[in-house]
Amino acid sequence: MVLAEKIVLLRKRKGWSQEELADKLDISRQSVSKWELGASIPDLDKILRLSELFDVTTDYLLKDDVREISSNVSEVFEEMSEPSARRVSAKEANLFMDLTEKLSGRIAFAVSLFILSPVPLMFLGGVAEYKHTRLTENMAGGLGVTILLVLVAIGVAILILNGMQLSEFEYLEKEAIFIERSLAEMVEEKRRTFEPKFRVVVTIGVFLCIIGVVPLLMAFGLTEDEFVYVCCVDILLILICIGVHLFVRYGMVHESYEKLLQRGDYTEEKKALGRKTSYFPRIYWCLVTAIYLGISFYLNNWEISWIVWPVAGVLFAALYGIVQAIYRRR
Known part of the structure; x- marks a missing residue:
């Protein structure tokens, strides 16, 4: 018998509800539910407190025991559902994860457009001001602002269209949820598989955001041509754009696992x-x-x-x- 089952049976032996046990431990009822589902493990101080409340040793709680302390094993999973929590089925969870993975690239592209939108404006402004061309500052400003607004409009449209598809899952960010242990284990396995890739992508994104300022710093030290400065700022924004695209695209997938497991910011x-x-x-x-x-x-x-x-x-x-x-x- 594992720790999760022991907590359920010992709690029921005492005649306590999940709320009552949570109050005695000064934690949320959802935390108790996660322990009983095996979705998380109590901290050491909580295990010590549980041993005191249940009048058992910590060794008994921590060591797997094939012996049953209750004649009715079916009671182990009784009351595992949470009346106040919204139950998420395996179908809903898989649909949410698949849809998030599908839309993450589009939403990341929309965010990238917001960052790129001032690049044409700054470049055209630099050409008009620092280069001898027929392009006047008014022409550069008008054309640049037009491109900026078009890019922003496209980005907003993409966000609205794709965000509406995810709107039915907004409750995952705001409400208490309950998922079966087998589903939690499946999501956790997906998260563990994705984690190494996510760490690499975040590292690349951070590197691009930091390295993006290098051309500008070098330009300050090597030239006094202000048009070069403008171009370096454009390069900075482009590199930041790529980094943010990676953050958003892979971050959304990572967050989908966090939302279902109710971890991190959720x-x-x-x-x-x-x-x-x-x-x-x-x-x-x-x-x-x-x-x-x-x-x-x-x-x-x-x-x-x-x-x-x-x-x-x-x-x-x-x-x-x-x-x-x-x-x-x-």
């Missing part, structure tokens, strides 16, 4: 916190977009105003962390 506690703070990203990014467009149109300096986005990204992480910390203390 634990019960973090889901509850996310529901309370969900308003912040929407308000923040609407304000950033308004500020970006306002500054760009007012100053007519599109080749520089793009800096709003990386600054806003870093600032968002800091502010969102503060907002979440405030809600945790409440």
Whole structure:
């Protein structure tokens, strides 16, 4: 008999519900359910506490035992379903994982378009300002902004069309879910198989984002040609675009496993916190977009105003962390 079965039987022997055991351990009921499903293992301090509550030794809990401590083995999996949790079937889980893998490339492409959108504008602006051509700054600005808006529009359309296909699975990010042990083991096996590839891709993405600034730094030291600086910034954005594409494409697949297993950013506690703070990203990014467009149109300096986005990204992480910390203390 494994640890998961022992916890179920010992709890039932005491006549406790999952909620009552969770209260005694000062944890969530979902954590107890995961232990009993075998989807996770209690920490050492929790095992010590369980041995005290059940009046058994830690050796008994940790060592597999073929002997049964209850005459009715069928009770082992009784009450394993969670009344307050949404049950996810194997069909739903497989559909979600397959659909995520299918759409991840498209969504990553859309995000890449957002990053690439200012590149033509900056390049044309640089040509008009620093090269002797018939292209005036007004022509460069008009053409560049047109391309920027077209790329953004295409990206938004792709996100809307593909996001709608995933909308039926939004509950995985917000609600408590329950999956059978066999399904959890299958998802965990997929995650373990995918993990090495994911680590390599993340490493490549981070490398590209860091190395992207090298041409610009070298240009500062080797030349005073400002058009070269503009080209180096374009190269920086292109490399960042490739890195972010990798992050999004493979990150979505990795997150699909995390959502089903309720790990990482999708634990019960973090889901509850996310529901309370969900308003912040929407308000923040609407304000950033308004500020970006306002500054760009007012100053007519599109080749520089793009800096709003990386600054806003870093600032968002800091502010969102503060907002979440405030809600945790409440």
